[in-house]
Amino acid sequence: xxxxPLGVPRRLVEFTIDGKEARVPEGSTVLDACRxxxxxxxxxxxxxxxxxKNACRVCVVEVEGSRTLVPACSRKAEPGMTxxxxxxRARHSRKVVLELLASSVDLSTTPQVAGWxxxxxxxxxxxxxxxxRLNEAPKIDNDLYVRDYDKCILCYKCVDACGDQWQNTFAIxxxxxxxxxxxxxxxxxxxxxxxxxxxxxxxxxxxxxxxSFKSEFDMRAAGTWDxxxxxxxxxxCAYCGVGCNLTLHVQDNEIVKVTSxxxxxxxxxxxxxxxxxxYQHVQNRG
Amino acid sequence: MDLHFGDSKPTDDERAAVDxxxxxxxxxxxGADRSDADLRWxxxxxxxxxRRDLLLPGLHAINDRVGWISEGALDYxxxxxxxxxxEAYGVATFYAMFSVKPRPATVLHVCTDLACAAAGAQxxxxxxxxxxxxxxxxxxxxxxxxCERAPAALAIRAGDPVRTAVSAPAxxxxxxxxxxxxxxxxxxxxxxxxxxxxxxxDLVLLRRVGVVDPLSLDDYRAHGGYTALRRAFELGPAGVxxxxxxxxxxxxxxxxxxxxxxxxxxxxxPDHPHYVVCNADESEPGTFKDRVLMEGDPYALIESMxxxxxxxxxxxxxxxxxxxxxxxxxxxxHAIAQARARGLLGDDILGQGYAFDIxxxxxxxxxxCGEETALFNSIExxxxxxxxxxxxxxxxxxFGKPTVENNVETLVNVLPxxxxxxxxxxxxxxxxxxGPKLFCVSGSVDRPGIYELPFGATLGELLELAGVREGLRAxxxxxxxxxxxxxxxxxxxxxxxxxxEAGTTLGSGVVMxxxxxxxxxxxxxxxxxxxxxxxCGQCVPCRVGTVxxxxxxxxxxxxxGAAAADDIALLREVGRAMRDASxxxxxxxxxxxxxxxxxxxxxxx
Numbered sequence: 001x002x003x004x005p006l007g008v009p010r011r012l013v014e015f016t017i018d019g020k021e022a023r024v025p026e027g028s029t030v031l032d033a034c035r036x037x038x039x040x041x042x043x044x045x046x047x048x049x050x051x052x053k054n055a056c057r058v059c060v061v062e063v064e065g066s067r068t069l070v071p072a073c074s075r076k077a078e079p080g081m082t083x084x085x086x087x088x089r090a091r092h093s094r095k096v097v098l099e100l101l102a103s104s105v106d107l108s109t110t111p112q113v114a115g116w117x118x119x120x121x122x123x124x125x126x127x128x129x130x131x132x133r134l135n136e137a138p139k140i141d142n143d144l145y146v147r148d149y150d151k152c153i154l155c156y157k158c159v160d161a162c163g164d165q166w167q168n169t170f171a172i173x174x175x176x177x178x179x180x181x182x183x184x185x186x187x188x189x190x191x192x193x194x195x196x197x198x199x200x201x202x203x204x205x206x207x208x209x210x211x212s213f214k215s216e217f218d219m220r221a222a223g224t225w226d227x228x229x230x231x232x233x234x235x236x237c238a239y240c241g242v243g244c245n246l247t248l249h250v251q252d253n254e255i256v257k258v259t260s261x262x263x264x265x266x267x268x269x270x271x272x273x274x275x276x277x278x279y280q281h282v283q284n285r286g
Numbered sequence: 287m288d289l290h291f292g293d294s295k296p297t298d299d300e301r302a303a304v305d306x307x308x309x310x311x312x313x314x315x316x317g318a319d320r321s322d323a324d325l326r327w328x329x330x331x332x333x334x335x336x337r338r339d340l341l342l343p344g345l346h347a348i349n350d351r352v353g354w355i356s357e358g359a360l361d362y363x364x365x366x367x368x369x370x371x372x373e374a375y376g377v378a379t380f381y382a383m384f385s386v387k388p389r390p391a392t393v394l395h396v397c398t399d400l401a402c403a404a405a406g407a408q409x410x411x412x413x414x415x416x417x418x419x420x421x422x423x424x425x426x427x428x429x430x431x432x433c434e435r436a437p438a439a440l441a442i443r444a445g446d447p448v449r450t451a452v453s454a455p456a457x458x459x460x461x462x463x464x465x466x467x468x469x470x471x472x473x474x475x476x477x478x479x480x481x482x483x484x485x486x487x488d489l490v491l492l493r494r495v496g497v498v499d500p501l502s503l504d505d506y507r508a509h510g511g512y513t514a515l516r517r518a519f520e521l522g523p524a525g526v527x528x529x530x531x532x533x534x535x536x537x538x539x540x541x542x543x544x545x546x547x548x549x550x551x552x553x554x555x556p557d558h559p560h561y562v563v564c565n566a567d568e569s570e571p572g573t574f575k576d577r578v579l580m581e582g583d584p585y586a587l588i589e590s591m592x593x594x595x596x597x598x599x600x601x602x603x604x605x606x607x608x609x610x611x612x613x614x615x616x617x618x619x620h621a622i623a624q625a626r627a628r629g630l631l632g633d634d635i636l637g638q639g640y641a642f643d644i645x646x647x648x649x650x651x652x653x654x655c656g657e658e659t660a661l662f663n664s665i666e667x668x669x670x671x672x673x674x675x676x677x678x679x680x681x682x683x684x685f686g687k688p689t690v691e692n693n694v695e696t697l698v699n700v701l702p703x704x705x706x707x708x709x710x711x712x713x714x715x716x717x718x719x720x721g722p723k724l725f726c727v728s729g730s731v732d733r734p735g736i737y738e739l740p741f742g743a744t745l746g747e748l749l750e751l752a753g754v755r756e757g758l759r760a761x762x763x764x765x766x767x768x769x770x771x772x773x774x775x776x777x778x779x780x781x782x783x784x785x786x787e788a789g790t791t792l793g794s795g796v797v798m799x800x801x802x803x804x805x806x807x808x809x810x811x812x813x814x815x816x817x818x819x820x821x822c823g824q825c826v827p828c829r830v831g832t833v834x835x836x837x838x839x840x841x842x843x844x845x846x847g848a849a850a851a852d853d854i855a856l857l858r859e860v861g862r863a864m865r866d867a868s869x870x871x872x873x874x875x876x877x878x879x880x881x882x883x884x885x886x887x888x889x890x891x
Contacts, residue, residue: 054674056826057867068874069866074674089866093827096863100830126856128841132833154823163373168287170370174669174823175379177652179833181823186292186371187357187386195290195372 015081024077031072039085042116045155046073047205049268050165053156058097061085069093095120103127105134106151109209141190144198144277146217149182151210158202166270171195200276204259204269213257237275244275255279289370291361300359303351304344308366317365334368341369341377341667346648349384353391353444380669382651383609391444392422394465399571401433401728403812404804410437413458422465428816429571430610433728434480434735440610441465450612477581480735490702490722492738495582500617503624506585514704518593519638526597532708534720539693540793542782548690551680552598555688562595562603563684563691567649567656569608570765572796575724576694578736580614584621590697595642598690603644606661609651618646653820657870658691671824672870695724715741719781727752729799746776748797757801760887764793766813767875769882806889807843810880814839817876828873831864842890850890
């Protein structure tokens, strides 16, 4: 029998979303409530296994009585609050945020973003051809994964996953300031000179594909990456007794990527270097 | 925490600088030679990590000694404090005054911000760059808080001890001399030079500036110092909060939050310890009032912080001082040492059995650290990025504990409240804006400086007092985050409610007068550059929006009318999103001044 932790019973908070009553357990965020009510609010920096950082501001909603818009991902639902998710004001900010990101960052591998750009009628080109972009070359300094910071929206998820929220390795941080801020290891050194333990938990949480398996990066470069041809098989890691779940992404009978289910109650999508990258023996056909 | 360190080693100088701050390392776990004991006994854990707040002072120690922060020095500091090097690197690269690349020991910061730009900073910079020797690094700097003596330059020469020299008003010769021979540069004029009302009986906040010797505690006491603290001990903590609440005092940093309510909210938090933080990171372009107060009457700030701590149940205070204020630093360090020696700080203040002490933390060149929660992160040794609110500082502030944070001017107002009583204080000014207010007047006026007026004086009265010159084109209220008004709007009452009614803001009390010497679009571009440089980069609307704002203003710097219309429409859209969706006040106000210039002054028409 599987024991399902129920936790302490929580009070329900009652408030209003778009004119309708909503009831969510105390401690839930506005985003949780919106999703429960079937409302689609775009998110980029929000991670299901991480504390909300509310850095991207694409999930902003209007809360009555608040001078500014509030991020749905981190604002806790409060009794009696009145939330409007789809006002002109909220949609305007979402549109501009999408324009600002798409005009400065390569969002070509960010899931869903093309749909939102269309939905919000965002026009990233209107800042002109001279608009500053990140212009980062991919950092390929090891055999396991690639850091392509031209695709980085600075959501802080990799930093949080590497730091005190999951891995406690603290190999990366945001360095620099403002538009020049970048994710970097100490002294902006190659990964191989850093504290990185290659657990790949940063890749697991990266929302834009800025961090990717070397195998995925190479296949994309060669034009052979095709997710429609891939199967996903969830299995148990064979290395040790913890029993982490692995999801093997297979294309043409080759493992091309390994992820881990985020709803696993023990590991929450985290793995170590062996589970994440140690699959070559499986396909060693001698 | 399993820290990884590279092979880089600190130089003897760097090691000495860190050890001077932290003491010699006690074991190989924090950088000493390995002994037998280290093989059996691992030091670290919470106790070691709890010293993270010494990271910023440590970075200062290295930068002050060597002029930049090398890999070896950063690694050594991390080892001493059990801080991951990647995080320390992120912190070191956050601040404009630090460099992680080699540079000359002397850095000459030349202010190119609004008041200095109007006073010819561009020509000054060009002249200095043509003249200066190879051993000096010239850095174009945001406002140095010396606007009454624009244009300004600040030379910092690394060494033991670090030396600084201010040149203001700066000429090419004077600035080059300050950079090449900081010790023989002429002494800065006293702070009182910024106060043309000095000595007047009408002054409340500035009454001691220029009158007392800022180095003498006895002189301070002879001029009424520490009577307010005695009164506070008579009233008790709740009584002090009642007086402050009744006085109607609101925060002078720009947000105008009622101080009494903030203190009450902090005092009533069950979580302990409580902290008092003085926000002396005065970085709003055009603001220099806190500098004049700290340089001219440093004990007043120490006394008022002690009162704030007593009222809110705090026993430790932090004074976060702008890194570009070397003289204020020396005055305050001296004042704190004197107060400690005389029992006015420490375990038993005035024999009342109440303990309180103050630590100074120097900022390192980051406007954003004036944001209250960014300031907490900065003190704690993290990047100075604002936190999202709620929770508010009164509940979870510095080190996650209830914290009352006030601006220098706000705190200093507490002294007259206690000495004259809340009703008398509240009688000054208007019904909604009580008390005296300091204004920083600079730009196109004959007598730039700090002016103390009761709330309710009009803009015109203030400008007359400062001797506004002919050909006034615009007045900037509240600094870069504030707004422009027209020369014919002199009737605007300088109160929080009056400026709000007029659709502008009082902000931190900046009043900058501009004539036609510098074209308005150039000023707007400088403001946009300022926000682009100072955005912390955490949220998208501000990180990218400030860049797009600057690009658009660049495109239309020489254009008007229909040729500028498209870009102005674009600016409005981006500005609206920055105001609505940014995390903190920096992004929310980054478009204010530009918008007001377009709408009120008809820039680009």
